[in-house]
Amino acid sequence: MQTLMKLEGITKIYGEGNLSVEALRGVNLEVGVGDYLAVMGPSGSGKSTLMHILGLLDSPTSGSYLLDGEEVSTFSRRRLAHLRNKKIGFIFQNFNLLPKASLLRNVELPLLYGGMGRKDRRLLAYEALAKVGLADRAKHRPNELSGGQRQRGAIARAIVGSPSVIMADEPTGNLDQQTGIEILELFDELRAGGQTLIMVTHDPNIAARARETIRLVDGLILPNGQRAAA
């Protein structure tokens, strides 16, 4: 299995001196291409911080993070933004679609920031929307769509740039059970197409749909034995 992400001794400390908080205390993790990984843990365990670092939204205080063989832990914010644009697709609990823009324009955004021309953008955005079954809703605004449709739109936005990995933060948290299942089925399809997925959740039933689960407690990943048991 080819390694996509490799974390060694990742720490993240917020604040300074007596007030500092150690969110991550030496995380080691390897994610292969095509993996479907669930990250579980109670609130305050550091799973959001880990997500942010994996998703290049934040840099670790110390440790090494290899993404596609590149050491990214010391990248500037600008380079991180470019890399984020090319390699990471985000899906949020509350969808985070821009309310003033049509679904199509929302889906086009990552391509726009990547510098792609208008025609190509449009084409790829329609393709992505077709994949999640929303091609006929392209011109609608987010507030004209149901929760499930919004999240599927957000998935289209995440996959439109063919990222190396999709990071989903509680993707079903704001959806009813049935709609949540539909979203997870969509993840299964993506996974079957070879897409790497990392999903943060606190729901064991949802985590169970991933191929692997890691548990984070107090800024540390529980040892392998327990990881298998989860």
Next chain:
Amino acid sequence: MNPSQFFREGLVEIREHLGRTLLQTLGVILGVASVVATLGMTSSMDARRDQYFRESGGTLLMGVYNQPPGELEMTARQRAKTGLKLSDAAAIRDTIDGFDLVVAEIARNHRVRAGATEERFRITAIEPEFMQMRELTMGSGRYITPHDMETAAAVVVLGSTRARELFGTADPVGKLLNIDGKAYTVVGVTKEMVFYWQRSDNYNAHEWLNRLIVVPITSYMKRHQEAGAERIDELNLRLRSPEAHEEARKTLELLLRSRHGIEDFGVWDRKERIDQGNQEGMIYNLTFLACGIISLLVGGIVVANIMLASFTERMREVGVRKALGATGWQIFAQFLIETMVVTVCGGGVGLALGIVGTWGIMNVMQMEMVVTPLMVAVALLAASLVGFVFGMYPAVKAGRLDPVVALRYE
């Protein structure tokens, strides 16, 4: 991401918050409107004034008139030297190159009779170049000629109003006119000159030219003055070029002072008056411009304030955009261009308002309005500058926002 995209985002922002945007740009609108109106009014008035001068001999006219120094005790000898004389005109012609036309003038009131009509009128005795100087054209007949001057011919040219008063609707050319008992032949009538400062005004600024009764200065001196008298009332001068102004004026005063031994004359000078007028206009303009600029500054502060107030509301948006790969620079550019789109739209509205305002004022004053490219350029430039300067801080703030913090913001 190209600028046109940012531009679209800006338009969306305006459409979404029309009321807020309007309030936000009110200062800019009023500022630009005031600046545009100031420029509009002064350009319109300047254009009108230039036209007046253009139609009555240009900006290069100058004149010298008698202005005896008061209270000064003079000897008879001194007194004999003072006052403008015909020889002064010759001296100016001979020594000052800066004037291309020099016309001596005597203007006195006399009893004028034509047929049954008799009245006291002012008689203007001049040299033939007066026609060229004042850009007069003939309605009928001819003007005074150099030949009339040489022969001191008893000929007279009437302004159109005087011709009507003295001879009614009949063509007076060839008819006789009696000035203080001396008979003159009417040889021409000048065409009516018209200039109204304001539309439907009843004051014709050129009417005095229509009321002239003009005779050759030599004829006048021969018939209406004692022999040997050579005093004249005024010297009309025209500069060869605007560049000649300073030098010619200085030499003129020097020459007359040395010839008269005393400063017994006054000078009127169109160019000087225009320059003074421009200077006064400038002060007036600057006052208005200052008001406009202060309004623009206040407008800019309001723009920045509202951008910052809406900032928290848009933090999540910034976070999402950054998560999708927007760089700080791209966010900065988006916010800055958005602000500039808002202020430039305000500038456009201000421009329209300023033009309408100027038009209204000019209409009340019954004057023509002039819209210059400068007004448009100043309006749009000022508006974009305000957007740039006051959009900078919110844009920098948005660009620097940490995506993690921005995304977490509820």
